[in-house]
Amino acid sequence: MTREEAYEEFFRLAQEWDIERAVAAHRAEKEAFTGRGTVSGEWDGERVGLSIRCTKNETTGLWTAVGEDGTRTVTLTADTSDEASALVTEAFGFTAYRPPPPLPPEWQRFSLMHKPVTYHHPSFADPLYDAIKTRPPEGCEVKDWGGYFGLRCIRPGVTLLEAVGTLVAEIRVEHGLLMTDLGIEKLDEWSSDGTDGWGAEIVGQLLLMAAERGAVLGYSGDDMVRFLRAAVGSGQEVAHGRSR
Known part of the structure; x- marks a missing residue:
């Protein structure tokens, strides 16, 4: 994904979801941009032939990420969309982005x-x-x-x-x-x-x-x-x- 495509993704998210999700996606692209790419959040991502879709089970609260690269499909579930996406990304041999843990107040x-x-x-x-x-x-x-x-x-x-x-x-x-x-x-x-x-x-x-x-x-x-x-x-x- 080029830097221009990353910004296009940011603005698409800003229109389709709330701005905080878009900012999270923007930061993921900015901090983890390596040329191979990563996937983070509730959105469809495409990274060098890898496409990942995350969905949430409203009953269990778990997130399921489905990744496809044209030759195989990987489905994994985790507590958050970030973690589910990261697990799938790693299953395809890429370096995954995980947001840093939250800081204490102040x-x-x-x-x-x-x-x-x-x-x-x-x-x-x-x-x-x-x-x-x-x-x-x-x-x-x-x-x-x-x-x-x-x-x-x-x-x-x-x-x-x-x-x-x-x-x-x-x-x-x-x-x-x-x-x-x-x-x-x-x-x-x-x-x-x-x-x-x-x-x-x-x-x-x-x-x-x-x-x-x-x-x-x-x-x-x-x-x-x-x-x-x-x-x-x-x-x-x-x-x-x-x-x-």
């Missing part, structure tokens, strides 16, 4: 990348990252995100933005790096899934990008805060581009 899982808005983007192998690779922040593991330096983290925070902001500040002070990217590829996408979901990741990345780009233009952090306060007010609810 803990957040997210990715961070260093993608400065400069003509020269340091590569993952740049000596600039030697220190943080040797001593990554607590709760984080170093990742090579397509040549960019990145981290995959589980950190405390009442909200996602709090957890991200605290970590970004820690890295800036200790290593002199302003992390600018949360791994969102298409910033015009959206999900109203609360303060800890995918929508929050989009907001966080937009804010980090604004902070870096504003500084390049000569704006201070205080300037950016004043702009936000002037634009949306203090404690005023704003939804769908309209204040209320």
